[in-house]
Amino acid sequence: MPVITYRQALNAALAEELARDENVVIIGEEVAEYNGAYKITEGLWKKFGSRRVVDTPISEGGFLGLGVGAAMMGLRPVMELMFWSFAYVGFDQIVNNAGCIRYMSGGLINLPLVIRGPANGGTNVGATHSHTPENFLGNTPGLKVVSPATPYDAKGLMKTAIRDNDPVCVMENTLLYGDLGEVPEEEYTIPLGVADVKREGKDISLIGHGRAVITALRAAERLAEEFDISAEVVDLRSIRPLDEETILASVRKTHRAVLVDENKPFCGVSAQIATMIQEYAFDDLDAPVTRVCALDAPAIYSPPLEEHQLPTADRIIEKVLAVC
Amino acid sequence: MTTAQLEKTEHSVDDFAKAPVNASLTSKQKLGFLRDMLRIRRFEQASLKLYQQGKMGGFLHLYIGQESVAVGTCSLLTPDDHCITAYREHGHAIVMGMTMDECMAELLGKSTGCSKGKGGSMHFFAPDKNFWGGHGIVAGQTPIGLGIAFALKYREIKGCCLTFLGDGAVNQGVFHESLNIAALWGVPVVFIVENNGYSMGTSLARSSSIRSCLAERANAYAMDWDIVNGENLYEVRAKSVEAITRAREESKPTLLEINTYRYYGHSVADANTKKYRKAEEIEFYKQNHDPIRLWEKQLKAEGVADDEKIAAIDHEARQEAARSVQFAEESPFPELQEIFDDVYYEVDQGTEAGHTGRHFFND
Numbered sequence: 198m199p200v201i202t203y204r205q206a207l208n209a210a211l212a213e214e215l216a217r218d219e220n221v222v223i224i225g226e227e228v229a230e231y232n233g234a235y236k237i238t239e240g241l242w243k244k245f246g247s248r249r250v251v252d253t254p255i256s257e258g259g260f261l262g263l264g265v266g267a268a269m270m271g272l273r274p275v276m277e278l279m280f281w282s283f284a285y286v287g288f289d290q291i292v293n294n295a296g297c298i299r300y301m302s303g304g305l306i307n308l309p310l311v312i313r314g315p316a317n318g319g320t321n322v323g324a325t326h327s328h329t330p331e332n333f334l335g336n337t338p339g340l341k342v343v344s345p346a347t348p349y350d351a352k353g354l355m356k357t358a359i360r361d362n363d364p365v366c367v368m369e370n371t372l373l374y375g376d377l378g379e380v381p382e383e384e385y386t387i388p389l390g391v392a393d394v395k396r397e398g399k400d401i402s403l404i405g406h407g408r409a410v411i412t413a414l415r416a417a418e419r420l421a422e423e424f425d426i427s428a429e430v431v432d433l434r435s436i437r438p439l440d441e442e443t444i445l446a447s448v449r450k451t452h453r454a455v456l457v458d459e460n461k462p463f464c465g466v467s468a469q470i471a472t473m474i475q476e477y478a479f480d481d482l483d484a485p486v487t488r489v490c491a492l493d494a495p496a497i498y499s500p501p502l503e504e505h506q507l508p509t510a511d512r513i514i515e516k517v518l519a520v521c
Numbered sequence: 522m523t524t525a526q527l528e529k530t531e532h533s534v535d536d537f538a539k540a541p542v543n544a545s546l547t548s549k550q551k552l553g554f555l556r557d558m559l560r561i562r563r564f565e566q567a568s569l570k571l572y573q574q575g576k577m578g579g580f581l582h583l584y585i586g587q588e589s590v591a592v593g594t595c596s597l598l599t600p601d602d603h604c605i606t607a608y609r610e611h612g613h614a615i616v617m618g619m620t621m622d623e624c625m626a627e628l629l630g631k632s633t634g635c636s637k638g639k640g641g642s643m644h645f646f647a648p649d650k651n652f653w654g655g656h657g658i659v660a661g662q663t664p665i666g667l668g669i670a671f672a673l674k675y676r677e678i679k680g681c682c683l684t685f686l687g688d689g690a691v692n693q694g695v696f697h698e699s700l701n702i703a704a705l706w707g708v709p710v711v712f713i714v715e716n717n718g719y720s721m722g723t724s725l726a727r728s729s730s731i732r733s734c735l736a737e738r739a740n741a742y743a744m745d746w747d748i749v750n751g752e753n754l755y756e757v758r759a760k761s762v763e764a765i766t767r768a769r770e771e772s773k774p775t776l777l778e779i780n781t782y783r784y785y786g787h788s789v790a791d792a793n794t795k796k797y798r799k800a801e802e803i804e805f806y807k808q809n810h811d812p813i814r815l816w817e818k819q820l821k822a823e824g825v826a827d828d829e830k831i832a833a834i835d836h837e838a839r840q841e842a843a844r845s846v847q848f849a850e851e852s853p854f855p856e857l858q859e860i861f862d863d864v865y866y867e868v869d870q871g872t873e874a875g876h877t878g879r880h881f882f883n884d
Contacts, residue, residue: 222675248675253702254698254701254702254705256695256698256701256702258664258694258695258698259664259667259695259698259699259701259702260664260698260702261664262661262663262664262665262667262668262695262699263664263665263667263668263671263699263702264668265664265665265668266605266653266664266665266666266667266668266669266670266671266672266682267668267669267671267672267675268668269648269653269665269668269669269672270668270669270672270673270676271672272672272675274668287695289658289661289695290661290664290695293657293658293661294656294661294665298646298654299863299864299865299866300639300640300863300864301636301639301640301644301646301654301655302636302639302640302644302646302648302654302863303634303635303636303637303638303639303640303646303863304637304862304863304866304869305635305636305646305647305648305649306646306648306653307866338864338880338881339864339865341865357874361867361874362866362867362870362874363865363866363867388873388874388877388878389874389877389878390874390877390878390879390880391877391878435878437878437880438877438878438879438880439878439879439882440878440879441878441879469882476884
């Protein structure tokens with residue numbers, strides 16, 4: 198099976214969907230002639246032309262709203278945000294318009310819209326460029342939110358997001374763009390709402406999404422080697438819709454859970470997972486559910502400190518040892 | 522705009538009556554415009570009564586006084602053209618073909634409403650009639666209108682999207698972003714500022730920095746613009762058709778400013794409606810600039826209608842509004858379980874995607 202990067206996997210998904218469906222149009226800042234600020238759209242403008250791959254001015258509210266209008270008319274716009282942090286400039290268009298129009302029209306309208314881009318800290322760019330708004334967006338009925346951790350998932354989820362008939366927010370991660378993984382050449386998609394057990398284990402469940410999954414896998418490896426603890430790693434992949442069954446099945450098997458989350462702790466995605474576990478698997482638990490989140494302050498610039506602000510394998514191991 | 526200024530900019534109705542788009546009108550069409558304006562007014566007067574009786578929640582932004590704008594502009598549309606506006610949208614909805622019944626029921630939050638009681642006064646939609654809302658956030662609809670027109674161009678359809686906004690919306694960033702993109706890419710959108718003089722309780726003079734008018738801001742984006750006296754139906758049509766033709770034929774946007782006036786507050790809940798402008802000002806407009814009265818006068822002068830004919834049309838409009846009130850009042854409210862319908866298309870359609878994973882998080 199070919200081994201490609203997360204970036205190439207996303208690029209392949211976009212290229213395949215552009216070729217498959219005339220209604221797919223890629224719109225965003227620097228997506229065309231510049232080949233994408235993070236090169237996710239590299240080569241697409243050359244191959245598909247200015248009609249299908251469209252550079253915008255720096256106007257997030259304007260072009261996100263344009264995407265909503267185009268989706269109302271049946272196009273399938275894939276809107277790139279250079280950073281999900283920039284979504285805050287266009288939040289009205291995402292939450293009020295993409296998120297609520299179907300409802301407020303009594304179901305007369307649907308919006309086959311994808312909004313994608315990186316949503317992560319850890320790159321020393323300061324607080325304004327380091328937001329992880331998957332919890333805000335997951336808090337908005339009407340929107341769907343996915344967050345792939347591997348090249349395989351990135352391609353499969355992106356293709357499904359484009360084919361879905363509701364607005365889907367795809368939260369990527371610049372720190373994962375260069376990660377390598379096996380991705381089959383043949384066509385495949387991954388349904389939204391299906392989690393993936395990335396590592397089987399029996400002593401504790403580490404549950405997260407996006408890059409936190411990669412950190413959890415690293416911690417699981419060390420837990421096995423250094424402490425003889427068998428950790429299961431559950432990758433949510435999709436935040437809304439959420440695969441409750443896989444999460445609960447894992448907890449019922451291991452009886453313990455540490456949630457790993459690059460969101461800030463207050464009302465982060467992991468807070469929702471925690472309440473779900475205590476409500477539906479309380480009797481299966483042998484220890485309190487605990488969390489390793491981003492430290493609760495705006496993203497710090499200072500490089501050595503920011504490394505510690507995000508969940509690390511050390512912090513995960515510490516939490517695991519406290520309950521195992 | 523002060524009343525003195527408005528009088529100064531008044532044009533002769535005859536000038537615009539001679540424009541081809543108006544000269545070709547049949548008596549039936551002219552009476553149709555009167556019928557539509559009266560239907561809007563009677564619908565809203567009936568809704569106001571319901572609001573005052575406490576039968577309606579939320580806000581009610583009345584269009585009364587501005588009817589000629591929606592009727593004049595939307596009368597020019599073909600099946601390839603589209604329309605979107607903000608929350609003062611009852612007039613546009615009715616002229617685009619929505620029924621009073623579905624609109625009145627929506628105001629009362631009934632399941633027979635156009636949005637099944639999920640949208641309310643500010644959120645009427647009829648995609649099958651090319652009417653895309655009904656939007657509650659000031660200027661939030663402007664990039665959507667741009668996107669609708671973008672889709673027309675993408676599909677090589679010779680149509681346009683009339684994108685309405687109020688004079689209060691012109692200072693929102695997203696509107697300027699939309700103007701820039703529209704001109705830059707040549708998008709067939711017509712932005713129509715319905716300038717009623719007040720952004721809620723703040724007059725134009727206190728809210729917008731301009732030299733002579735709002736529409737000239739289009740100059741900053743190398744976009745065509747025009748200013749229109751909205752009380753004159755012929756002028757509205759004559760000037761709007763130029764913008765619409767520019768969009769359809771040349772794929773170029775226009776910014777139109779149509780001067781008009783609202784008789785009621787920003788919404789019916791506007792507690793200060795009699796504080797930020799004088800009662801005499803409102804009365805002056807009603808007496809001298811009411812678009813329906815002026816059109817009636819015009820039809821009589823042209824021999825198209827007499828008092829009896831006008832009274833008959835008005836009677837029909839009142840009856841239709843009264844029937845819609847009855848329909849709305851007799852309609853049921855939505856069931857509690859319907860709260861979860863119309864959130865996700867895939868769930869509503871019962872697709873595999875709609876069944877996969879948890880979409881709602883109640884207990």
